[in-house]
Amino acid sequence: MNIVNTIYAISHSILSPLGNTSQQNFDAILQQQPAIKQQQDSLVSDTHFYAARLASSQTEMLESRYSKSSQALSPFEQMCVYAIEEALNDLQIDVTSDDCILILSSTKGNIEWLGKQPDEQVGLQYSAQIISAYFGMKHQPLVISNACISGSMALIMGKRLLQNNRYKHAIVIGCDRFSGFVFSGFQSFHALADGLCKPFDKDRNGINLGEAAACIVLSSDKELAAERPLAILSGGGLSNDANHLSGPSRTGAELANAIAQAMDEATVKAEDIGLISAHGTATIFNDEMEAKALQLAKVNTKPMHSLKSYVGHTLGAAGLIESVIACMAMQASYLPASLGFVESGVPVDVNITTTATAADYNHLLKTASGFGGCNAALVWTKYR
Secondary structure (H helix, E strand, O other): OOHHHOOEEEEEEEEEOOEOOHHHHHHHHHOOOOOOEEEOOOOOOOOOEEEEOOOHHHHHHHHHHHOOOOOOOOHHHHHHHHHHHHHHOOOOOOOOOOOEEEEEEOOOOOHHHOOOOOHHHOOHHHHHHHHHHHOOOOOOOEEEOOHHHHHHHHHHHHHHHHHOOOOOEEEEEEEEOOOHHHHHHHHHOOOEOOOOOOOOEOOOOOEOEEOEEEEEEEEOOHHHHHHOOOEEEEEEEEEEOOOOOOOOOOOOHHHHHHHHHHHHHHOOOHHHEEEEEOOOOOOHHHHHHHHHHHHHOOOOOOEEEOOHHHHOEOHHHHHHHHHHHHHHHHHOOEEOOOOOOOOEOOOOOOEEOOOOEEOOOOEEEEEEEEHHHEEEEEEEEOOO
8 A cells, every 4th residue: 555645534424314323323233123114105106115324313303403493404515514514523623724625426406396497406516516616615516426336435535635735535335215206216226125125035036225424534634533533545446337327247257357356456466355345235136247247356245235224225325324334343453244145146155254253354345336337435443
C-alpha cells in the first residue's frame, strides 16, 4: 500500500429500519435480528409483501427535525442530511472549505415525485445541490448513479479524488427510499421473494427491498484517522460484463476482474482476505455469478455473509451500509452471520457464516454487481 496516498474512513453513520445509528445497526446484526417484515400497503401492492421499511417513529423524527429548515427537504433529502449530520457529529473538519467534496450515491432519489412535482426536482443533481447547500459546501457536488454498485463506486470515486490531492475530505452519502415505483420495477422482473430472502441458499427465490441512508467520511488526514478510525480503503476495482440489461455474466469473469483490480491496488493476496461482504441479492443468477467470480478470484472459501438478509436491498445505499457494518465487524474482530442460509444453491463451494463468530483479520472484500452488467469491488484494511 502506498503510504502517501492512504485513504481513511474517519467517520460513518447509518439510518435504516434496524436503527438510527451505526452502532444500533451493528448490534442488531450481531444479535441476528432482521428488519425485513411482512408488509401490507395498498398503495404499493394488492397483496402482502416482504420488505425492510423505516418505522413511522423514524419518519416522524425526520419530519420533526427538518420541517422548519430554511430549505424545504424531501423525505429522501431528509434521510441524506440526517446521515451526514450524524457522521459529522464531533468531527473536526470544515465542510465549507475548499478541501471538502460531497458525493451522492442513489438510484432513484425523489422518483416518487415524478408527475407530481416539477421535473427538475426529481433529478438527483437537484437533490445533491440541496444537500450541499444545506451544509454550505463550496464545490459542485458529484452524483454517482450506476445501478446497484452506486455506493461502492462512489467510495472509489472519493478515494481517487483524495489520492490525486483534489480534496482532503470526501463526504460520501448513499440513500434510496422504498417506493411503489421501485417495487413494481423489481416485481416486473419476478425478482421479489415471497418471504425472507435467502442469499446463496438452494431455496432462494428473490430479493427483499429495503430503504436506508448511510454516510462514510473519507479523508487523507492521518491525524484525524488516528482519532476516529474505522478502516483504510486500500483498494477498489470496476468492470462491466456487457452481458444483458438485467442478467449478469454467466461466468463471473468480469466481477473477478474488479476483485483482482481491488486486491492489486491494496497489495493483498487471496490468503489475506478474512471476510467477504457479498452483494448476495438472493436472486438465482446473481448469487451464482458472484460465487463463480469469487472462485475465479480464489477467495470463495473465505467467510462470507450478505447484509441483504437483514435490511434487504437498499440500492444506492447498499455499498455504504454494507461497508460500514463489515468494517465495524473487522474492528471488533467478528464475522457477521448471514441469515436464511441452510444448504448451498450455487455451483461452487462457498463458506457462508451462519452464526456471528469471533475472528481476527486485517482485510475484507466488499463486492457489488448491478443491472447493465456493472461490477465493483472494495478492499478495506483494518486500522491499527
